[in-house]
Amino acid sequence: xxxxxxxxxxxxxxxxxxxxxxxxxxxxxxxxxxxxxxxxxxxxxxxxxxxxxxxxxxxGPNSCYEAIARAAGTNVGSDDVEDRLAEVxxxxxxxxxxEFGGQQGLGAFTAGNDDSGSAGGAxxxxxxxxxxxxxxxxxxxxxxxxxxxxxxxLFGLFxxxxxxxxxxxxxxxxxxxxxxxxxxxxxxxxxxxxxxxxEGVERALQVSNDYGEVARVARDEGLDxxxxxxxxxxxxxxxxxxxxxxxxxxxxxxxxxxxxxxxxGARIQLHHRPAESDETAPExxxxxxxxxxxxxALPEVVEYADETLEEPVILDGEVVAIDDDxxxxxxxxVLKRFRRKHDVEKVREDVTVRPVFFDCLHAxxxxxxxxxxxxRHDRLRAVLSDxxxxxxxxxxxxxxxxxxxxxxxxxxxxxxxxxxxxxHEGIMLKNPESTYSPGRxxxxxxxxxxxxxTLDCVVTGAxxxxxxxxxxLGTFELSVRAGDDSEERRSSGSAVNSQTLETVGKVATxxxxxxxxxxxxxxxxxxASEDGQEVDLEPEVVFEVGYEEIQTSxxxxxxxxxxxxxxxxxxxxxxxxxxxxxERLERLREA
Amino acid sequence: MFKAIVSAATxxxxxxxxxxxxxxCKIHLEEDGLEIRAVDPANVGxxxxxxxxxxxxxxxxxxxxxxxxxxxxxxxxxxxxxxxxVQLELDExxxxxxxxxxxxxxxxxxxxxxxxxxxxxxxxxxxxxxxxLEGKDVNRSVKAxxxxxxxxxxxxxxxxxxxxxxxxxDTDDVHLELTQEDLIDLQVGxxxxxxxxxxxxxxxxxxxxxxxxxxxxxxxxxVKIYFGFAEGxxxxxxxxxxxxxxx
Numbered sequence: 001x002x003x004x005x006x007x008x009x010x011x012x013x014x015x016x017x018x019x020x021x022x023x024x025x026x027x028x029x030x031x032x033x034x035x036x037x038x039x040x041x042x043x044x045x046x047x048x049x050x051x052x053x054x055x056x057x058x059x060g061p062n063s064c065y066e067a068i069a070r071a072a073g074t075n076v077g078s079d080d081v082e083d084r085l086a087e088v089x090x091x092x093x094x095x096x097x098x099e100f101g102g103q104q105g106l107g108a109f110t111a112g113n114d115d116s117g118s119a120g121g122a123x124x125x126x127x128x129x130x131x132x133x134x135x136x137x138x139x140x141x142x143x144x145x146x147x148x149x150x151x152x153x154l155f156g157l158f159x160x161x162x163x164x165x166x167x168x169x170x171x172x173x174x175x176x177x178x179x180x181x182x183x184x185x186x187x188x189x190x191x192x193x194x195x196x197x198x199e200g201v202e203r204a205l206q207v208s209n210d211y212g213e214v215a216r217v218a219r220d221e222g223l224d225x226x227x228x229x230x231x232x233x234x235x236x237x238x239x240x241x242x243x244x245x246x247x248x249x250x251x252x253x254x255x256x257x258x259x260x261x262x263x264x265g266a267r268i269q270l271h272h273r274p275a276e277s278d279e280t281a282p283e284x285x286x287x288x289x290x291x292x293x294x295x296x297a298l299p300e301v302v303e304y305a306d307e308t309l310e311e312p313v314i315l316d317g318e319v320v321a322i323d324d325d326x327x328x329x330x331x332x333x334v335l336k337r338f339r340r341k342h343d344v345e346k347v348r349e350d351v352t353v354r355p356v357f358f359d360c361l362h363a364x365x366x367x368x369x370x371x372x373x374x375x376r377h378d379r380l381r382a383v384l385s386d387x388x389x390x391x392x393x394x395x396x397x398x399x400x401x402x403x404x405x406x407x408x409x410x411x412x413x414x415x416x417x418x419x420x421x422x423x424h425e426g427i428m429l430k431n432p433e434s435t436y437s438p439g440r441x442x443x444x445x446x447x448x449x450x451x452x453x454t455l456d457c458v459v460t461g462a463x464x465x466x467x468x469x470x471x472x473l474g475t476f477e478l479s480v481r482a483g484d485d486s487e488e489r490r491s492s493g494s495a496v497n498s499q500t501l502e503t504v505g506k507v508a509t510x511x512x513x514x515x516x517x518x519x520x521x522x523x524x525x526x527x528a529s530e531d532g533q534e535v536d537l538e539p540e541v542v543f544e545v546g547y548e549e550i551q552t553s554x555x556x557x558x559x560x561x562x563x564x565x566x567x568x569x570x571x572x573x574x575x576x577x578x579x580x581x582x583e584r585l586e587r588l589r590e591a
Numbered sequence: 592m593f594k595a596i597v598s599a600a601t602x603x604x605x606x607x608x609x610x611x612x613x614x615x616c617k618i619h620l621e622e623d624g625l626e627i628r629a630v631d632p633a634n635v636g637x638x639x640x641x642x643x644x645x646x647x648x649x650x651x652x653x654x655x656x657x658x659x660x661x662x663x664x665x666x667x668x669x670x671x672x673x674x675x676x677v678q679l680e681l682d683e684x685x686x687x688x689x690x691x692x693x694x695x696x697x698x699x700x701x702x703x704x705x706x707x708x709x710x711x712x713x714x715x716x717x718x719x720x721x722x723x724l725e726g727k728d729v730n731r732s733v734k735a736x737x738x739x740x741x742x743x744x745x746x747x748x749x750x751x752x753x754x755x756x757x758x759x760x761d762t763d764d765v766h767l768e769l770t771q772e773d774l775i776d777l778q779v780g781x782x783x784x785x786x787x788x789x790x791x792x793x794x795x796x797x798x799x800x801x802x803x804x805x806x807x808x809x810x811x812x813x814v815k816i817y818f819g820f821a822e823g824x825x826x827x828x829x830x831x832x833x834x835x836x837x838x
Contacts, residue, residue: 102835105633
């Protein structure tokens, strides 16, 4: 396809406001693309290379301005291009405002050149394929002087462009295509152009991340071909994403929840192929959530893979920075390592990272995307275990993120507490039956919503624990001040007593044994009365508690109950007068 | 098989005249000398270089082809002092070039020639005008034009028998005339073409000021720039396509 034709089609698509019409126009250009289908399917989205390839043009806007200026004519400088850009605000419009083609190529003077049509032009018409090939050459240029070489190549392209061609070339180069063609439009257009079901296209896109290849396979091999497309070790796919959610909703919708720790790290996808023989080396690739190749920045992950893995796999996980004792460090520390291109070994001494995996997309030739989470996790465990060694407890398998299945909110709370105590971010809740949907932010994976607000509650009661915890107070009764926050009340100075407090719930989770001991010491002096295990406390101590939501409830005197309350801290700085009021509770509930 | 010893100055001159256009090139290791042909990515400027075996202190080759990263090779050659000799030897097994400058040994990894841009066909041009001048006059013309414009017009006034240089800027202009007396030789013919200074400036960098330079010109045709180096045992021909003149 000539690049001029592509530019015309792109202009028509850009001018079309209706989504359905856009799909139809994309369908038409795909149908007409013939041998250049793969390229055209990417160009309409403003992509030069498949999304899974880490290759980029790596050309700065200034080099592009320079190339346009050189092609534009005598005495046009990149400053002039920039000035125009400041005026019109869009590089395509700027490129289209110049006349190109003044500089002739030597090809026009070579004997045997069929240059009859374009008198004095720089040769024959530019094709979509030539643009792609030149941009590939540009992307491959590296080392000293490569920016100049990139500019030269780009100049060569612009020099052969008409105004309309230049408009879309400039946008393509600077990743600013913006003609209103989204991924969904190309998916639908492929489906319509080659008469294959849209679900088949969608699935093939998920496993390949390559709109060009999927379009070609759909055309040449139909649905059978699409169905035969599989994950490939070494070719990253988009990561499945989570949305925010609550324990309540998760347990309502699923019979059981799969609970995992949520790591404060950077998402990685590990692709590994073991050495085929003693002579060959294993191949390992590590990719970011955006499918960027970060292998070189994370040698620990590569070493881990080479040592542990015995079959070809694609694993989903996180890379976490750890201190000398193996405890996790904040996300900022991981960032010192992630994407680093220089001094990797030096920084490795300062910040150690380790991988943790929670999902397995492919193992030993089997694509597992369609398998339920629990099956994938079992496979993951098998993959990470030493197959020759004895069966070990999952907790002792290095690099394996544990998964608990439960329908018990209390157990979920204690997993959460343990995760937080271990320095992790919290927990993930997943539907144990769910398949892996690359790139989707669905409701099958939920990060437990962080507490939006916390409440400062007065501790008005507690219970003595059982067994190991018999000497500790636990299950603390929480109360808020009745009434409002008016000045009068504040200034009256009247001591808060149990009559002016209303109960809102009990908190028993999110507290370690160590903390329980500390809290018992703190509260014991205020015990007013005891009845069996139950203890009434003088209102003296204030807890900061988190919660998922506030519900109406007949159980507590306030008429409300906190769902999933979690202990956060003792507010030593606050006395009961400073605790939150029922009025604030009601406001929070409405918010 | 390739083994040669050459003065650092000669090697540097040869490499510099190619590297102004491309970063990588193929070098033909012919029996009677080295040959390099390369064209810039936009196919606007090309270089055709030969360095005769006689330019070397010693030279043995049997027609091989290697691909090199020019800036790397230039850096290595730059390690030698001007009077020093550089020994080059190709290891056929490893496809590496061993370079020796006195005690300094350097092993340069070569590039697969197939990955380097195809060598250009040399246009067979019949250019009516020929101007022979000193390198310093070329330097001066390019420098003057560059002060006002990014393009330069080269031409010959047939009636008055002189070679001229024109450069038109947004505000300022430059005009330079060189008559028979100023030139080494002039064969008049219809000639007037406009060229990009981006290219000509780069080519000019490789032209020694004390060298005799031959320009072949036509109307709206490429210019051919020829000069020798290494006492005439090296030859460089540049060819540069013109820019269409808008008016």
